[in-house]
Amino acid sequence: MLAQNEPIIRLKGVSKFFGAACAVDNVSLDVMRGEFFALVGPSGCGKTTLLRMLAGFETPDTGNLFIDGRDMTGVRANRRPVNLVFQSYAIFPHMSVAENVGYGLKIAGLARDEIMARTAEVLRLVKLTGQEKKHPGQLSGGQRQRVALARALVMRPAVLLLDEPLSALDARLREAMQLELVHLQKTVGITFLIVTHDQSEALSMADRIAVMDQGAICQVASPGELYEAPNCRFVADFIGKINLFEGAAAMHGKDRIRINSAILGEVELTGAARGAVTLAVRPEKIRISCEPQTLLDIIQVRGRVSDIAYYGGYSSVFIDIGAAQPLMADIMNAEQNGMRNVTPGDNVYCSWRAADTLLLTG
Amino acid sequence: MNIIKKIFMKSPSRPLDYHRRWPLRTILICTLIFLYAPIFTLIAFSFNDSKRNIVWHGFTLKYYEKAFANAELMLAFGNSLAIALFSTLISIVLGSLAAYTLWRFRFPGKAAYEGVMVLPVVVPEICMGVAMMAFIARTGWPQDVPWPLNLGAITIAHIAFCFPFAAIVIRARLQSFNRELAESAHDLGAGEFQVFRDIILPHMRPGIIAGGLLAFTLSLDDFVITFFTSGPNSVTFPVKIYSMMRFSVTPEVNAASTVLIIFTIALTAIALRLQYRSQMTEQVK
Numbered sequence: 110m111l112a113q114n115e116p117i118i119r120l121k122g123v124s125k126f127f128g129a130a131c132a133v134d135n136v137s138l139d140v141m142r143g144e145f146f147a148l149v150g151p152s153g154c155g156k157t158t159l160l161r162m163l164a165g166f167e168t169p170d171t172g173n174l175f176i177d178g179r180d181m182t183g184v185r186a187n188r189r190p191v192n193l194v195f196q197s198y199a200i201f202p203h204m205s206v207a208e209n210v211g212y213g214l215k216i217a218g219l220a221r222d223e224i225m226a227r228t229a230e231v232l233r234l235v236k237l238t239g240q241e242k243k244h245p246g247q248l249s250g251g252q253r254q255r256v257a258l259a260r261a262l263v264m265r266p267a268v269l270l271l272d273e274p275l276s277a278l279d280a281r282l283r284e285a286m287q288l289e290l291v292h293l294q295k296t297v298g299i300t301f302l303i304v305t306h307d308q309s310e311a312l313s314m315a316d317r318i319a320v321m322d323q324g325a326i327c328q329v330a331s332p333g334e335l336y337e338a339p340n341c342r343f344v345a346d347f348i349g350k351i352n353l354f355e356g357a358a359a360m361h362g363k364d365r366i367r368i369n370s371a372i373l374g375e376v377e378l379t380g381a382a383r384g385a386v387t388l389a390v391r392p393e394k395i396r397i398s399c400e401p402q403t404l405l406d407i408i409q410v411r412g413r414v415s416d417i418a419y420y421g422g423y424s425s426v427f428i429d430i431g432a433a434q435p436l437m438a439d440i441m442n443a444e445q446n447g448m449r450n451v452t453p454g455d456n457v458y459c460s461w462r463a464a465d466t467l468l469l470t471g
Numbered sequence: 472m473n474i475i476k477k478i479f480m481k482s483p484s485r486p487l488d489y490h491r492r493w494p495l496r497t498i499l500i501c502t503l504i505f506l507y508a509p510i511f512t513l514i515a516f517s518f519n520d521s522k523r524n525i526v527w528h529g530f531t532l533k534y535y536e537k538a539f540a541n542a543e544l545m546l547a548f549g550n551s552l553a554i555a556l557f558s559t560l561i562s563i564v565l566g567s568l569a570a571y572t573l574w575r576f577r578f579p580g581k582a583a584y585e586g587v588m589v590l591p592v593v594v595p596e597i598c599m600g601v602a603m604m605a606f607i608a609r610t611g612w613p614q615d616v617p618w619p620l621n622l623g624a625i626t627i628a629h630i631a632f633c634f635p636f637a638a639i640v641i642r643a644r645l646q647s648f649n650r651e652l653a654e655s656a657h658d659l660g661a662g663e664f665q666v667f668r669d670i671i672l673p674h675m676r677p678g679i680i681a682g683g684l685l686a687f688t689l690s691l692d693d694f695v696i697t698f699f700t701s702g703p704n705s706v707t708f709p710v711k712i713y714s715m716m717r718f719s720v721t722p723e724v725n726a727a728s729t730v731l732i733i734f735t736i737a738l739t740a741i742a743l744r745l746q747y748r749s750q751m752t753e754q755v756k
Binding site: 185 | 654
């Protein structure tokens with residue numbers, strides 16, 4: 110089906126300035142129909158401004174945005190086929206749950222019976238059946254979040270925009286709601302565009318993620334690709350945990366390069382690069398051993414354990430290897446490999462496969 | 472035994488128990504006496520069975536009967552209520568519009584407008600009164616029109632000094648409005664007017680009620696401005712009491728004043744209650 114592959118949101122060269130500050134810098138982006146799409150970035154990166162432009166609360170200074178094929182220039186927020194779930198939920202305090210959810214339908218001029226039916230249906234979907242008569246003051250944070258969700262979903266928008274929807278919930282509830290949002294999105298089939306500063310939230314929920322920094326999009330990719338193959342140092346550092354090493358690269362043969370790093374010494378990798386590069390390795394790829402490993406094609410560095418952070422299922426071991434930052438290595442506590450007994454002060458060898466090393470030039 | 476202990480063996484006063492140290496205690500008691508003794512005396516003597524307000528002779532309600540039978544006094548009371556009602560209604564409409572405009576929009580001269588609007592609050596009442604008298608003498612207001620149109624001049628003067636109070640109270644209430652609520656309604660399809668009617672107005676309501684009650688009590692017991700603007704056919708309750716007092720302070724005046732006090736206290740109590748209730752819902756939020 111051709112329509113299925115059409116982008117439901119298309120941004121073309123969108124910029125937004127607040128005074129002299131550039132909040133969104135020439136962003137072009139496509140979001141596909143039915144996708145669960147996440148915009149992540151540190152606070153102040155412009156992701157919320159982008160979302161508010163889509164909702165119609167800000168107008169782009171340059172560029173165009175299209176929703177469902179229609180140019181949204183000059184279309185006011187109340188005429189756009191999108192709905193926004195606010196970070197503060199913005200639930201109307203003087204209305205009951207059912208009145209809150211039915212408000213948009215009432216404005217649209219629907220008949221009472223239909224409003225009731227659709228409200229009941231969407232409340233069942235977000236598991237709030239039986240709470241219709243309650244007032245927002247009587248609801249818990251999680252329930253209020255569901256009301257905000259139901260109030261937007263009941264409008265059957267082309268895209269549901271969510272602005273940090275889970276940030277006000279406690280950690281346990283947040284995890285449960287992450288899963289629930291994903292299920293909900295698959296059930297209703299509406300495109301979700303979520304804005305979050307929490308990269309792990311984006312990784313666990315989204316089909317595709319756009320990482321933003323200083324108003325620009327750095328990389329758009331699936332969670333796995335973003336984690337395993339970040340295209341620049343910012344993305345590598347922002348998504349998940351990582352160890353970074355500076356180095357200078359020179360070509361060595363046809364598709365091999367040799368990198369000189371102050372910490373790692375001379376390292377040979379497959380790839381192509383020249384000049385200043387950054388080598389990166391995820392903490393879970395690193396093996397810790399008491400004796401040096403003698404395998405081929407590994408990178409090995411010697412150090413002293415400085416700290417161990419115990420997280421239950423795994424522990425993060427921090428190893429002083431003479432760099433400004435200690436090397437971070439994750440070890441699974443399920444493995445009975447004898448290395449469970451590392452203690453601060455131990456001298457250890459850290460090694461990882463050369464192929465697991467990420468070569469970052471940006 | 473416990474009570475005796477409490478009375479005779481006082482526990483030492485703690486750092487913040489200022490009211491238990493004698494200098495402050497004296498000041499507090501004096502303040503309360505000077506504030507409330509005249510009012511309670513006035514109320515008590517309205518039940519005094521004597522023509523003069525000096526010695527207590529016995530309990531009676533006859534001065535209340537007399538006051539209620541006094542046609543002129545009752546007309547003045549009716550005038551006062553009518554003026555208060557009309558000026559309150561118009562004040563809250565004007566006050567709401569002014570407050571909303573100042574909160575919602577940015578326009579040139581906004582600061583100046585805000586300053587000028589609250590001028591009647593700070594200008595001495597006597598000046599307002601003289602100014603109003605001069606204004607109405609110049610423009611004229613027909614005196615021989617049927618009730619309540621003959622109260623027009625006073626009502627206009629009352630609106631002029633009541634509406635800034637209403638505007639200030641409503642403006643303060645709007646300050647606590649979460650603008651995301653309006654955006655959210657807008658996002659759900661509501662236009663500018665629907666957002667105002669469905670979301671902003673319900674939030675303003677406690678402020679409108681409180682501001683309205685404030686305007687009502689201000690108008691009801693205003694003397695100075697009314698004195699300068701009232702004609703012979705438009706005497707209000709406070710002005711009437713004043714003219715009665717010029718002959719003698721009879722318990723009838725006390726009775727009439729007590730009615731006014733009770734009226735004002737009841738309205739203030741309602742205003743405080745509404746304010747308190749809206750604060751409570753805010754806290755739940």
